[in-house]
Structure formats: structure tokens, C-alpha cells
Amino acid sequence: MGNPDFELVEHDVQEPFDIDVDEIYNLACPASPVHYQYDAVDTIRTCILGTTNGLDLAVAKKAKFLQASTSEVYGDPLVHPQLEAYWGNVNPVGIRSCYDEGKRCAETLCMDYHRQTGVEVKIIRILNTYGPRMLPNDGRVVSNMIVQALRGENLTVFGDGSQTRSFQYIDDLVEGMLRMMATEDGFSGPVNIGNPSEFTISELAQLVLELSGSESRIIFKELPADDPKRRKPDIGLAPQ
Numbered sequence: 001m002g003n004p005d006f007e008l009v010e011h012d013v014q015e016p017f018d019i020d021v022d023e024i025y026n027l028a029c030p031a032s033p034v035h036y037q038y039d040a041v042d043t044i045r046t047c048i049l050g051t052t053n054g055l056d057l058a059v060a061k062k063a064k065f066l067q068a069s070t071s072e073v074y075g076d077p078l079v080h081p082q083l084e085a086y087w088g089n090v091n092p093v094g095i096r097s098c099y100d101e102g103k104r105c106a107e108t109l110c111m112d113y114h115r116q117t118g119v120e121v122k123i124i125r126i127l128n129t130y131g132p133r134m135l136p137n138d139g140r141v142v143s144n145m146i147v148q149a150l151r152g153e154n155l156t157v158f159g160d161g162s163q164t165r166s167f168q169y170i171d172d173l174v175e176g177m178l179r180m181m182a183t184e185d186g187f188s189g190p191v192n193i194g195n196p197s198e199f200t201i202s203e204l205a206q207l208v209l210e211l212s213g214s215e216s217r218i219i220f221k222e223l224p225a226d227d228p229k230r231r232k233p234d235i236g237l238a239p240q
């Protein structure tokens with residue numbers, strides 16, 4: 001906050017905005033299922049109106065626009081691992097749809113603005129990410145289990161724990177974002193950014209217990225609706 005080159009503007013991206021920019025990173029939207037489902041209407045409005053307003057600004061300022069999309073655009077995937085060219089298997093009316101379909105529509109907006117106006121857009125699809133300064137109540141599995149282990153509470157595995165995820169460290173994601181923004185004009189992706197090593201959620205729980213030395217036990221809870229069974233990025237490039 002003390003850096004003279006830094007300016008913080010508090011603004012709701014659902015409303016249009018005007019500021020001088022060269023590059024826009026559109027990260028607006030809660031990403032944890034607990035948080036994005038809390039106010040689902042607000043989540044999908046943030047994705048669609050926020051992306052529209054950001055793209056209008058990019059057009060007006062001739063700025064580059066990077067869209068933080070998600071592996072959730074693949075839904076509960078029928079192909080494994082997930083290559084960018086895969087179109088996905090998404091429930092349009094489920095409890096995850098506000099996020100999945102919001103992010104899918106945001107990708108569509110990026111590509112339609114690009115084709116109609118020539119604005120430079122860059123789409124990345126982010127896979128599960130963890131790192132320092134996650135909130136204890138973030139709700140996602142890595143922070144949930146670490147917080148539970150440190151507090152001596154039971155580790156909650158949803159379903160039978162056989163579902164898989166691939167977890168990337170935040171610094172690698174940030175590097176991926178910067179590299180994507182620096183790609184040549186005309187390259188829009190989409191590009192998966194994630195770690196291709198795949199864990200079951202039960203393996204993750206065991207690892208957290210081992211590394212923390214916690215006496216906590218693992219308990220099983222109901223699997224939430226539409227929870228994807230397998231998630232692992234294929235690191236390749238989609239046809240344009």
C-alpha cells in the first residue's frame with residue numbers, strides 16, 4: 001500500500017469503470033465453491049457483467065485483457081486428462097452452474113470481443129491452487145484439511161475420497177499469468193495452468209496428517225452435488 005506506483009480503487013466490476021490501463025487481469029469472482037454458492041446470482045453477474053465491463057475498458061484503452069478462467073469449464077469431465085480442446089460436461093442448472101457457466105460465458109465474451117473489435121484477449125484456465133495467506137474459512141480442500149489438522153479437528157473427506165484433483169502452488173500460477181500476458185499478439189489460448197500430478201482426496205488427507213503430525217481422524221461426509229470425479233490438466237494447446 002505504501003508503494004507510490006500502486007493505487008487501490010474500490011469498485012464493483014458489475015458497474016462500468018474508466019481508468020487508464022495497458023493490461024487488465026480479470027480475477028474478479030469468488031473461486032471457492034462455498035463462497036461462490038453463497039450468493040450465486042452475484043457470482044454469475046460478476047462473471048458476465050464484470051467481464052463485459054472489463055472488455056469495454058480494454059477496447060477503449062487498447063489494453064490487453066487476461067481472463068482468469070477455470071478448469072470448471074470442463075464440468076465433470078468425460079475425458080481425462082483435460083486438454084484445452086475438450087468442450088466440457090457442465091450441468092447448466094446445478095449448484096455449481098453460477099460459476100461454471102459464468103466462467104464459460106466470460107470466455108465466450110472474450111473471444112467474441114476479440115473477433116468483433118480486435119482487442120487482445122488471453123484466456124487461462126486455472127486448476128486448483130493453494131499457498132500462503134489463504135483464509136482459514138476459504139473452504140477449499142487444502143486449507144480446510146490443514147486448518148482441521150492444526151486445530152485437532154476431524155479431517156472432512158467428502159464422498160469416499162476417491163475423487164482426484166491436481167494442486168498447483170500459487171507462485172507457479174502467478175508466473176503462468178505473467179507469461180501468458182507476455183505472449184505474442186493474436187494468441188488467445190485458452191491455456192490450462194496447473195500441476196499435472198494427480199492426487200485422490202484421501203491421499204491428500206493422509207499427507208496432511210503425516211506432515212502435521214496431527215492426531216486428528218479422517219471422517220467422511222456427503223459428496224456435494226456435481227462434484228467433479230477427476231481433474232487433471234493435459235498441458236497442451238487448443239486449436240485457435
Ligand code: UDP
Binds near residue numbers: 033139144157163228
Ligand atoms: N473436499 C473435501 N473436504 C473438504 C473440502 C473439499 O473432501 O473439506 C473435496 C471436494 O468435495 C472436492 C475436492 O475436495 O472433491 C476439491 O474441493 P475444493 O472445494 O477444494 O475445489 P473444487 O475442485 O471442487 O472446486
